Amino acid sequence: MSTTNHVTPDQEFSNELKSQIKTELGKVYDPCSCMSDHPISILDLGLVESIDVDDDVVNIDLLLTSQLCTYFLDMSDEVVERVEALDGVDRVEVHQDTSGEVWTQERMSDEERTARRERFLGRMEEADITPYAEQSK
Amino acid sequence: MLADGTLVVDSVSHCFNHTPENHKHANAQRWDDETFDLGNKLLPDSHVPSEEVFYRDHSPEELARLLFLESQIDYTVYHSLPLDDYFHDGYVSREKGFTFREQNPNRVGMYVDINPLEDDAVEQVEHFVKEKDVDGIKLYPARYQNGRDLSLQLNERSVQPILDKADELDVDTVAIHKFIPFAKAPTKYFRIDDVEEAANKYPNLNFEVIHVGFSFLEETIWAMASNDNVYANLENSACLVNTRPRKFAKIMGELLYWVGSDRVLFASGATALHPQPPIEGIWNMEMPEELQAQYDYPDITKEDKKNILGRNGLELLGKDPDQVRRDIEGDRWAKAREELDQYPAKPWSTYEVPAPEP
Numbered sequence: 001m002s003t004t005n006h007v008t009p010d011q012e013f014s015n016e017l018k019s020q021i022k023t024e025l026g027k028v029y030d031p032c033s034c035m036s037d038h039p040i041s042i043l044d045l046g047l048v049e050s051i052d053v054d055d056d057v058v059n060i061d062l063l064l065t066s067q068l069c070t071y072f073l074d075m076s077d078e079v080v081e082r083v084e085a086l087d088g089v090d091r092v093e094v095h096q097d098t099s100g101e102v103w104t105q106e107r108m109s110d111e112e113r114t115a116r117r118e119r120f121l122g123r124m125e126e127a128d129i130t131p132y133a134e135q136s137k
Numbered sequence: 138m139l140a141d142g143t144l145v146v147d148s149v150s151h152c153f154n155h156t157p158e159n160h161k162h163a164n165a166q167r168w169d170d171e172t173f174d175l176g177n178k179l180l181p182d183s184h185v186p187s188e189e190v191f192y193r194d195h196s197p198e199e200l201a202r203l204l205f206l207e208s209q210i211d212y213t214v215y216h217s218l219p220l221d222d223y224f225h226d227g228y229v230s231r232e233k234g235f236t237f238r239e240q241n242p243n244r245v246g247m248y249v250d251i252n253p254l255e256d257d258a259v260e261q262v263e264h265f266v267k268e269k270d271v272d273g274i275k276l277y278p279a280r281y282q283n284g285r286d287l288s289l290q291l292n293e294r295s296v297q298p299i300l301d302k303a304d305e306l307d308v309d310t311v312a313i314h315k316f317i318p319f320a321k322a323p324t325k326y327f328r329i330d331d332v333e334e335a336a337n338k339y340p341n342l343n344f345e346v347i348h349v350g351f352s353f354l355e356e357t358i359w360a361m362a363s364n365d366n367v368y369a370n371l372e373n374s375a376c377l378v379n380t381r382p383r384k385f386a387k388i389m390g391e392l393l394y395w396v397g398s399d400r401v402l403f404a405s406g407a408t409a410l411h412p413q414p415p416i417e418g419i420w421n422m423e424m425p426e427e428l429q430a431q432y433d434y435p436d437i438t439k440e441d442k443k444n445i446l447g448r449n450g451l452e453l454l455g456k457d458p459d460q461v462r463r464d465i466e467g468d469r470w471a472k473a474r475e476e477l478d479q480y481p482a483k484p485w486s487t488y489e490v491p492a493p494e495p
Contacts, residue, residue, distance in 0.1 A: 032352065035325040066351060067178055070318045102381060120355045124395075129362045132397035133435045 006063065007048040009109050017088055021051050021058060024082040031071040038119065042075060046107025049097045056090035058083055063097040063107075072096055138211050143443045144458055145416060146450030147213040149312075149347065149372040149404035150204060151229040152237065154194040162223040162281065164320060172409050179376035184411040184484045193492040195408040197237035202487035205244065205470040208412040209481060210405065212244050212451065212461060214272065216312065219250035222281040235269065243464035246454050248273035248312055253295045254280060254287070259302045266306045272454055273310035273345070274303050278331070279322035286322040290331035291344075304339050310453060311335075312345040312370065316352045328353055329360050336364035343368060343453060345402065350374035350388035361396045368453065369396075371415075371445075372404035378418035385418075386425055390434030393424075398441035402449050411484050419446060 009026060013019045026043040033040040042048060042062065049061040060079060064072060076094040083092045105113060124131075138144055155169045169192070176185045204210045215237050218229040226232075231249055238245040249265045251258055251274055265271045276296070280287050289296055291313065303311055318327045329346060336344050349357055349369035361367045369392060377385040392401055403419065405412030424436050451458050465471060474480045 032324045035323075035328055070320070071324065102384075104384065105387075116355075120359075123359065124362065127363065129395075131362075131395050131433075133394045133433065 006046055006107055007043065007051055008046070009043050015053060017053055017086065018051050020086050021053075021060070021083050022048075024086065025051075025060070025079065027082060028075060028078045031074050032065075038116070040108075040112055042079075044109045044112045046103065046109070047075075049101070056088060058089055058092045060092065060094045061097045062094060063101055063103050065103045067098070138209055139420065139443065139446065142462075144211040144447045144451065144461060145209045146403070146447045147204060147210045147405045147407070147412060148345070148370050148402040148450045148453075149216050150200060150213040150407050150412075151216060151218065151409065152195045152197055152200050152233040153229055153408050154224065154226050155192045156194050159194070159224045159226055159228075161221070161225050165223045168223055168228075168319070175373065176410055179373060179380055180411055181379060181414055184414050186411070186485050187490070189490050190485050190488045194495065197233050197240055199488055200237060200408055201241055201470070203407050203485075204405070204412055206473060206477065206480070206482045206487050207484060208405070209416050210412055211447075211465060212246070212456075213405070214246040214248060214450070214454070216248045216275045217250040218275065219252045219277055219280075221252070241470075243461070243468060244470065246272040248275040248310070250275045250277075251299055252280065253289055253293075253299050254282065259298045262299055262302045263306065266303075266308045271308065273308060273312055274299065276311060276313045278313060278315065278326040279319075281320060286320060286326075288326055290326055291335035292331040300335060300339055300342065304342055309455070310343040310345055312347055314348065315346045316348040316350070317373075329356050332367060333360040333364060336360065336367050340366060342366065345370050345453070347372050347404070348374055350377065350385070354388060354391060358391050358395045361392075361400060365400070368400045368402055368449075370402045370404050372406045373410060375403055375405075375415035375419065376410060378422055379414050382422070383425065383428075386422070386428055387432075389422070389437055390424060390428050390432055393435050393437060393441065394433060398437075398444040399449060401445045402453070403446045413481050413484070416446060
């Protein structure tokens with residue numbers, strides 16, 4: 001279960017525009033995950049720290065899985081493109097959260113985190129790999 | 138050296154050159170600055186170098202003092218880097234590495250960088266193995282050339298002749314940078330699938346993947362569990378033990394559960410980072426009970442820690458720990474340690490500020 005205050009896929013907003021923005025963010029995929037067979041959106045991955053709407057200006061903060069991530073600009077470009085296309089949005093600014101908060105797996109949606117682990121365990125089992133720790137028992 | 142006499146072995150050290158004169162590409166400054174920022178992110182404040190210390194052409198003498206006087210490291214493996222697409226000297230030059238080894242023959246091993254796209258790359262491998270007695274080959278998975286980021290993953294046709302030659306010669310290990318993307322190279326270059334393929338194809342070579350833990354951990358575990366010639370090198374990621382202990386505990390938990398501690402190597406990444414904090418961090422770490430309960434992770438034992446901090450590194454190099462201990466006993470650095478008021482010496486205190494004239 002998530003213990004942080006970031007934006008989650010099932011979060012509801014009273015502001016309709018924020019809801020639409022959240023939906024658009026669910027269509028932006030994490031570049032690293034796109035190299036796997038199971039792409040995951042930045043929303044499901046728990047990268048969306050906050051969405052703020054001030055009249056027609058939208059500010060979105062992303063917390064990256066690593067502060068060393070060099071793909072921020074790729075994600076930022078797609079977020080801007082998608083959110084600026086919404087009615088009522090004039091300008092979108094995407095910021096990297098550098099508050100010191102760190103991304104952990106717990107920020108992933110429960111569904112994605114569980115599915116990911118099950119895929120990993122299934123692959124190990126299919127390959128008949130016995131964990132080292134179990135071998136010595 | 139650990140308290141019980143176990144030698145501490147650093148599986149990656151570098152003499153970086155962070156001077157403007159070394160820049161060849163517009164992004165070189167950014168690369169320098171991001172490397173400096175690594176220290177801010179991965180070290181305790183007490184061990185972050187000043188800009189005056191960091192932004193210099195680090196010398197072999199400075200690297201030796203840093204490792205052997207400011208940390209518990211007894212033996213190190215210098216990796217030169219092939220980044221001459223960004224830096225005139227490759228960022229970490231071969232020449233300084235050979236000088237470093239020559240000055241400290243009983244304490245330094247050497248992996249030499251190879252750019253597979255150079256016409257004489259295969260001849261270079263032969264030369265460095267036969268004439269220079271290197272311990273390993275260092276590769277990067279991408280290269281910026283003619284305005285493009287080219288893939289140099291281990292399954293590329295351009296890299297096969299390098300692996301073929303290494304396999305044929307008396308060199309056992311190929312190390313490859315992974316997990317930390319750089320420049321605009323696609324993320325897939327930093328995944329480990331190509332290592333898995335190569336490990337399978339070349340069972341007599343060992344593949345040391347660098348920076349394990351930062352990303353693609355499950356893929357790494359899979360590659361290691363499926364191939365006993367894949368090794369996890371903790372360069373830079375070892376520092377997470379202090380700055381992100383829970384993340385590091387999960388990295389170690391996965392490794393210990395699936396693979397054990399025999400193929401996990403401590404590395405400092407000095408001169409980019411100070412070497413001592415991760416040594417103390419690993420030695421003092423405990424596996425959180427809740428992670429053991431949740432994921433079945435085993436506890437991390439003193440034996441595991443000795444393996445990671447020293448034994449595995451020497452084993453991979455084919456070195457007898459007792460012989461290394463005899464070779465370094467009473468040498469220049471052993472004596473210098475005894476003469477220090479405090480050992481390990483204070484962080485970066487063995488550097489001269491400003492840097493001495495070359």
